Amino acid sequence: MEKKRAILALAALAQTTRLDVFRALVAAEPTGVAAGDLARRFAVPANTLSAHLNVLAHAGLVKGERKGRSITYRAELAQVRLLLGFMLKDCCGGNPDACGPLLDQIVCCPEKACPS
Amino acid sequence: MEKKRAILALAALAQTTRLDVFRALVAAEPTGVAAGDLARRFAVPANTLSAHLNVLAHAGLVKGERKGRSITYRAELAQVRLLLGFMLKDCCGGNPDACGPLLDQIVCCPEKACPS
DNA sequence: TAGTTCGATATTTCCGGAAATATGGAAAAA
DNA sequence: TTTTTCCATATTTCCGGAAATATCGAACTA
Numbered sequence: 098m099e100k101k102r103a104i105l106a107l108a109a110l111a112q113t114t115r116l117d118v119f120r121a122l123v124a125a126e127p128t129g130v131a132a133g134d135l136a137r138r139f140a141v142p143a144n145t146l147s148a149h150l151n152v153l154a155h156a157g158l159v160k161g162e163r164k165g166r167s168i169t170y171r172a173e174l175a176q177v178r179l180l181l182g183f184m185l186k187d188c189c190g191g192n193p194d195a196c197g198p199l200l201d202q203i204v205c206c207p208e209k210a211c212p213s
Numbered sequence: 214m215e216k217k218r219a220i221l222a223l224a225a226l227a228q229t230t231r232l233d234v235f236r237a238l239v240a241a242e243p244t245g246v247a248a249g250d251l252a253r254r255f256a257v258p259a260n261t262l263s264a265h266l267n268v269l270a271h272a273g274l275v276k277g278e279r280k281g282r283s284i285t286y287r288a289e290l291a292q293v294r295l296l297l298g299f300m301l302k303d304c305c306g307g308n309p310d311a312c313g314p315l316l317d318q319i320v321c322c323p324e325k326a327c328p329s
Numbered sequence: 330t331a332g333t334t335c336g337a338t339a340t341t342t343c344c345g346g347a348a349a350t351a352t353g354g355a356a357a358a359a
Numbered sequence: 360t361t362t363t364t365c366c367a368t369a370t371t372t373c374c375g376g377a378a379a380t381a382t383c384g385a386a387c388t389a
Contacts, residue, residue: 100229100232103232104226104227104228104229107224107227107232108223108224108227110220111220111223111227112380112381113216114381116219116220116223119303120303120307123303123307123308124308126308131331132331132332132333133330136332141382142382142384143331143333144332144333144335144382144385145382146332147332147333148333148334148382149381150332151333152380161332163332163389165331166330167331168331174304180300181297181300181301184293184296185297187236187239188239188290188293191236191239192239192240192242228342228343230343247369249368249369249370257344257345258344258345258346260344260370260371260372260373261343261344261345263371263372264345264371264372265343267371268342279352281352282351282352282353282367282368282369283352283368283369284369284370284371
């Protein structure tokens, strides 16, 4: 991932409502959530939420698809993967010695990270 | 890492100069770099860089220590670790099925991630 | 009806000039 | 020699203008 897109993604996530929405969409994979449902869930006006969704979409982190009258948004996990890869490269690539303890302490799904 | 601090960190990194500086400091671990050297390297006025360093420090991503008349800044790898953990938790914790392919494709130091 | 776009306002962020603060070296004074 | 004074360097703080962002009512669209 190039720096420019990484900055877009970081900025998109650096806002309370957007981070909440994004987390909800990741958790809702692969089904997705309608924009209106998100607006209700987080008590945000529809137009404000629309603007936030637009920022997330512009960063490539989510994608909307019309489903009848409503529009279902889904998280783009591939983009998340690229973003995390970019950030890890900054640390590990820039300073390999820091990589070991860094990855060791990441507690997420260690058994899947090491498919023996 | 709590959400508030994660947002601070994401916002701190979502800016070209700050991301550049942060990357340089990660690469310069554990020695660190003086503020003035960073200003020269990235051709940014001292006061502007000082403001950026302040944002990074407030987010806990870097830390400055006086060394004589200059101030040496260092990256806080522990905080980076927390931030990456937070982001991974959003994906893996929120949707464990997405975790496997996500971590599999992270190319950083795979041999260290899986210390057989 | 569900969402988006437009337009206006409030707030925040970015930037750099000017001045203030901190440190230490070197010369001058006691 | 010790202390003070002065000066140069390093960085931060203060300030305001310009640009970007956040928010929401109202109109528009699918």
